[in-house]
Amino acid sequence: MACNLEEHRAEIAALLDPVIAALDHETLPVDAADLPGRVTAAGVHALLPIPAFTNSQMDGYAARSAELSSASDEHPIALPLGFTAAAGDRQIELLPGTVSPVMTGAVIPAGADTVIPVEATTEGTFGQLVRPGEGTPTGTATFTTPSEPGRFIRPAGQDLQAGALVADAGARLTPTLIGALAASGVRGVPVRRKLRVLVCTTGNELMGGTSEAGRIPDSNSPMLAAALRGYGAQVDTLRLPDDAQALGLALEAQARQVDLILTVGGISAGAYEVVREALAPRGGSFHHVALQPGGPQGFAQLDGTPALCFPGNPVSALLSLELFLAPALRRQAALPEPVAEQFELAGEVHSPAGKHQVRRALLDEGTVQVLDPGSHLIHDLARADALVHIPVGIEHLAAGTMIDVWRMNV
Template identity: 90%
Template sequence: MACTLDGHRAEIAALLVPAIAALGSETLSVEAADLPGRVAAAQLPALLPIPAFTNSQMDGYAARSAELSGASNEHPVVLPLGFTAAAGDRQIELLPGTVSPVMTGAVIPAGADTVVPVEATSDGVFGQLVRAGEGGPTGSATFTAPSEPGRFIRPVGQDLQAGALVAEAGARLTPTLIGALAASGVREVAVRRKLRVLVCTTGNELMGGTAQAGRIPDSNSPMLAAALRGYGAQVDTLRLPDDAQALGLALEAQARQVDLILTVGGISAGAYEVVREALAPRGGSFHHVALQPGGPQGFAQLDGTPVLCFPGNPVSALLSLELFLAPALRQLAALPEPVPEPYELAAEVHSPAGKHQVRRALLEQGKVRVLDPGSHLVHDLARADALVHIPVGVEQLAAGTTIDVWRMNV
């Protein structure tokens, strides 16, 4: 009796859990090109508050609000200028009865509690500006309206206090989160180590070029490697001929170098099934899943490293990855699970009653058109933008039936 889809999923999940738990972490700088998309391995507290100091939101004048409380058009307040506070300068002191020109991002002078934008003064522009150490300031500014306390001032720690969490363990490090880490003084980040995966394709038909009858290009290696890298894995590929002894020895050697091995092809019930011949004596399990495409499936462990064995037809191989491996990869990479969307069938669909069928589909004019189920149709796989699941026991779905679809190739 064939294994169910959920049953095989559970077997694969149990095999992967220890391997993923053993990955450990590595430390990267916040400027590392490889940091975006990685996952924090530990809590990341702020070393500095954001903002790091109380600063001006505007180019204007730092003042005491009490000294401007009576300002109006009829009774303008004229105050002499103190030293200018520019971004990057140390904090200066605002003397009573004066105002200090202050630039955006500059430290608010000690004693000031409000900022009046320069364009809100009578002159509308700065006069001669003098910074501390450059001589004595001259000139004045005229104000015709009050300015309440806190106006255009960014308090220290307004966004985040020092010691508060910037990111929880398990958070996916987006560009904006990396910016927050840098702003809070974090320079290095412990991240989960990438899963190292070896994709091994077999078959004499893949060897020796593509320009003769009986030989085909290896589409599985680049396709599966690209899918795995999209989930954050570090991928190498290996192509081997149909030699069970050589394959078994090669996989045993590679198992010590990687966290996971994927084999493609050579696992069905026919002759020359090289992966099954190599791994069954090493404790591998091979069975048929009530699934179309992708019925033949297998798994093993070599020196503690999980080996997932997928069928060789390209559609079957990719869907096997999405059905059995992708959930663990998404969890490891802190990626959300895809959310199904309801669509009406554009045409009637038939499915084998005893199998869970996964069909590629196109979303057209608000409806879903299901494509041919062939497991060799790799171009159909590339142009599809959705997957449709037809469960065991459902043989026919009429046009107009509302079904769930999962987007792909987006």
């Protein structure tokens, strides 16, 4: 059975969306190392207002604005000092006819309605400061200008009221949102559990040392695991030899432990295609998508756990993840879809008419250089900074053509 890119995308979405929707929830401390990048499972409301209390924006003097209304250069007003209010102290009372030295972040004394920065006084600096319980304040501060009510005062709840929504359900937890949650008194955040994914690579060629003829390093496992973790998944890897019976039994056992299985390799039309041999008898579907690279594709369900089956060439495997799995992962992680940008082709490009071709590319000051389409060129994949999609039916694009590109490896 053959299909096009969008048809296979729809098949995979239908397979994955119910699994993602059914992920259970957990509550993590607001300072948990694992919290950034997670997604809220429910709306979170403020327990405290932000600011939590009315406080000073400046180091200065808390005063009654009415008592300074006539201050001028010609008629300076000198007021005796009251007790000092420092950050973390309990609220004090401002006695009529006095001013209280107040530090940034300190509770505004009861009765004060304005703050004058210390540098705006005639003295320009604080004198002897006395906090409650340390003695009797002495000295004065002199003012030559009025100070309007509310000046340099941060009212309680100015940013957020207690009980207000801090984070809606489905919000991605950024460092700044975590800061807002902590500031509003939230200690535990309900989040969606991470999607548990098993990446299973197959092939006897991966099982030996890299210096042996016919043996190669397994680049797919670390590459795909890193990509999945970038989308917020919890990933384990498993490498199995080319034994269809052992593979089928191993995947059945693993299906009970994870939410999604991702197999790599062993699904083409040739001999020794171990994944197809193991999963086709278990109801797996294997077909060709009109796509280059990444034409062979498959999927199955094992004990209700979906298994996506990608081709084994590294470029094909990574692009399969980006084309078919990443959209669901982005929805689950509340990440935006990539945005296309217009660039001018640096050179002509040829593509098979019957396939949707995805090419790696390099961007350079408004132009895009399209790289070789080979599915084994993993270093080209690593140095590319964009993808170019050439739809079915287009065989040739001339140099200078404006095309859409999607940035990658950023």
